[in-house]
Amino acid sequence: ENTSVFSGSVDGSLYLMKNHKEKLRMTMPMTLSFCYMALLWLREPMTLSDLLRFVVEGHIPYLNVFQHFPEKMRLCGLDLKIFCVESWPVYEEVHTKMLELAAFLDLPRFPDITDSCFLHPDMLCMKYLMEANLPDELHNWTCRVVRKICIGETDFLTLVPGNKSTRKVKYDVLAVAVIVVVLKLLFLLDDHYEWSLSDFAEERNKNNKEGGPYFEFKKWYKVIKCSLDMEQKKLDEERAKYLWRCDKPLFYSAGKKSKVLKRRQMVVNLQNQFGKLSGSLRPAEIPNPSSFQFSWSEENTDGSCFHGHSLKGVLQEKRGLLTAKNPDYWLCTLKLCNEQLCGHLAHYRELDFPQSYHFVLRLFSFLLRIQPSYIHDEVCAIEEKLFHKKLHNKPKHNTHIRK
Incomplete structure (x- = not known):
């Protein structure tokens, strides 16, 4: 308690240097980058989004991590800045730091x-199709897309630190993006075609009870939206109620002890009042x-599981192969941006795209906890x-192409 504000380790003092150019200072997000790098090296069945979600859910010590330190490891002075985290880890930051760290080492x-x-697109697509409550038959289509554009090749997927000529793969994001593309191939997701297909499937399911039911996009949308809204509300409440400060707060000097304890008591009081008002503990x-x-279980009698539903309503046989009845496809963009200059390959505004497309993105962004x-x-x-x-043979003003 009597430590000076200037006490602590050498690393702690670096955090006061605003113009410090060293990017690979040891921070809590950098620790997560270390963890993810180890998981990737060992090819463990865990994605980066899973790792960060486990952090937020409290399964992995991260916020107020010093509470888990042994009694002998007492933090002093500026070292507190290293371990005091007041924000959730960001996917992009952790991933980028992991790449920099692997190259630095x-x-x-x-x-x-x-x-x-587990990190192969075919495996992850199967996982996310199950979690998104989509028909099992879609996995054949995701595999076809993966093979078609060669994103399942070992050289494409394997990380080579320091190699700037290849785009670094975000395995979970890649997998859900493949699913989104397949949904666009089959259902178009233009706020019109998918609903007409759904009406046809609904009529067929009413009049024909033989065989498996046809997949109804409208019914799937209602089931998923209900569950998604409920889980999103629960997540928002948990984040709003989260107590950022630990039970035994630390302070830089004895002189600040009383102020810190008063603030701590105020936070606890507000937390209790919020819990009473919201009616949840x-x-x-x-x-x-x-x-x-x-x-999602197929044993449910309410018909809320769509895993076993058929895609026959959206497919047709052509020269011995199953193809989509829909011959059209709309592109999200005609030309990719320079990722290094813009920070993104493309720009996304919800108002510029169909609501069905945005809903699918929203579902997977919730599952991965990313934008x-x-x-x-x-x-x-x-x-x-x-x-x-x-794409390169079409006029630049036309965003629709024939498949």
Whole structure:
């Protein structure tokens, strides 16, 4: 308690240097980058979005992490700045720092990501199709897209630190973007075609009880929207009620002790009042971590599970192959931006795109806890590869192409 404001380690003093150019200082987000780099090296079945979600849910010590330190490890002075975190970890920051860290350590090529690895697009697409409550048959289409544009190749997926010629893969974002592209291929997602298909499937399901039911986009939308809104509200409430300060606050000097304790008491009082007004209390126990946030079972009698539903209503057989009845496709963008200059491959505004497309992005952005624009970027990159020849032969003002 009697430590000076200038006490602490050398690392702690670096945090006062505003013009310090060293980017790879040890921070809590950098620690997560270390963890993710290790998971990637070991090819563990965990994505970056899962890692960050486990942090937010409290399964991995991150906020107020010093509460878990042994009694002998007492933080002093400026070292508090290293461990005092007052914001949630950001996907893009952790991923970028991981790449910089791997290059700084001069690590060799990471172990190969093969088709049997959890991080392979085919594997992750299966996972996210299940979690999004979409038909199992869509997995055949995601695999076809992955093969078509060669994003399942080992050389494409495997990280080579320091290699600036290749675009670094965000495995979870890539997988959900493939699913979005497949949904556009089959259902168009233009706020018109998917609803007409749904009306046809609904009529067929009413009049024909034989065989499996046809997939109804409208019914799926209602089921998912209800669950998504409920989970989003729960998440927002949890974040609003989160107590950023620890039970035993730390302070830089003895002189600031009384002020810190008063602020702490004020926060506790506000927290209790908010809990009473909202009528909800913070759960005493944290549930066990799970890779899935939504659970859908075909045993449910309410018809809320769509895994076994058929895509026959949107497919047709052509020269021995199943193809989409829909011959058209609209592109998210005609030309990709320079990612280094713009920070994005494409620009995304909700008002510029159909609501069905935005809803699908919103669903997967919730599952990955990232902004919809990140998924939109990856969708644009996949479309560029998938329709490269047709895209560059079309007039630049036309965003619709024939498949």
